[in-house]
Amino acid sequence: MQAAGLEHTQELLTARLRSHLPGAQVELASLPRVPELRLFLLASDFCSATLGAEEIQAAMDYPAYWAFCWASGQVLARYVLDHPELVRGRTVLDFGCGSGVAGIAAALAGAARVIACDLDPDALVAARENARLNGVELQMVSDFWQGGAEAELILAADILYDRANMDWPSRFLRHAEAALLADSRIRNFREPGYRKVASRLGCTWPDLDEMDEFRKVNIYLGFT
Ligand SMILES: C[S@@+](CC[C@H](N)C(=O)[O-])C[C@H]1O[C@@H](n2cnc3c(N)ncnc32)[C@H](O)[C@@H]1O
Incomplete structure (x- = not known):
């Protein structure tokens, strides 16, 4: 740019x-x-x-x-860039994309197509501009049902802060082959189909000086 x-x-x-x-x-x-x-x-x-x-x-x-780029988003982006085989050639949906960090990482790692989903219209503008800045393109949707059915892999970073989102991880596995979830808020995440694949320290950027417990991000991989 x-x-x-x-x-x-x-x-x-x-x-x-x-x-x-x-x-x-x-x-x-x-x-x-x-x-x-x-x-x-x-x-x-x-x-x-x-x-x-x-x-x-x-x-x-x-x-x-x-x-903000949330600790979970930053850690998930790192994980995706370090494991490009997870996204290469696939249609990926970044649920609750915020800045778009995870979806942009997926596009840089070789995803065939990336759909960014957020209910906040400002987040969709920010994710579009951040994608452009990094030389990739994301398709924007404000609702999971506009793009969810087409996704082979769903990425979701820091969406479980809102208890209303607790049903989404199981829903992801009814609509996509796999899901990668990054979270630092839920202590005992036990959702059928998911297993923890990594645990990393991260921090929200700019730094919100969050408590140490919110800096430990777990990554869960779910399969149908
Ligand atoms: C804490 S931010 C995380 C943003 C980004 N994934 C990251 O890690 O930096 C959560 C984002 O999820 C979005 N969100 C929350 N619930 C949602 C839902 N049910 N459908 C779509 N987006 C949602 C919010 O608007 C917000 O942008």
Whole structure:
């Protein structure tokens, strides 16, 4: 992406972020665990700034998940890049894509087609722009049912923070051959069809200074 394009995208995403989080800024970030990839994320100095009550409330009302690369997303992206055979030539769906980090890693690792799914329209814009930045293309859907049936492999990083999503892992295996789930929130994840294949330390970027327990990411591989 050329400098003018970078600036334009940064402005576009900053405007989206500021409509909910005044004063926030998007910047280009490199990921400590995935140096192959860059993303437009919330500027790191915003996290360390002292926020007023109004800003904290705004951040809670509109959690801009897409403006962070979550520990699980970063660890899953690393895992996919280190195991390209899992995605090579396949149709992959990144469920709850946020910034698009896992889907972008799948595309870079040789997936034939990557569908990025998120219910937040701003996340779909961010994932599209992040994909462009990294020289790959993702197909965007706002609903699993628009693309889920076509996916051979489903990736999902940090979606179980919301208990309403607890049924998705079993649903994935009814619709795709396999699923790779990365999570640091659920202590005893025991879903039929899934087994733990890796455990890695990671951190959300920009660093939210989360508790150590949320830095240990488990990766589960599920087969039908
Ligand atoms: C914590 S973020 C993780 C983003 C990204 N996977 C990562 O690891 O950086 C969770 C994302 O899942 C999306 N999400 C949550 N529930 C969803 C659902 N039922 N369908 C689609 N997207 C969902 C949210 O909008 C958010 O962007």
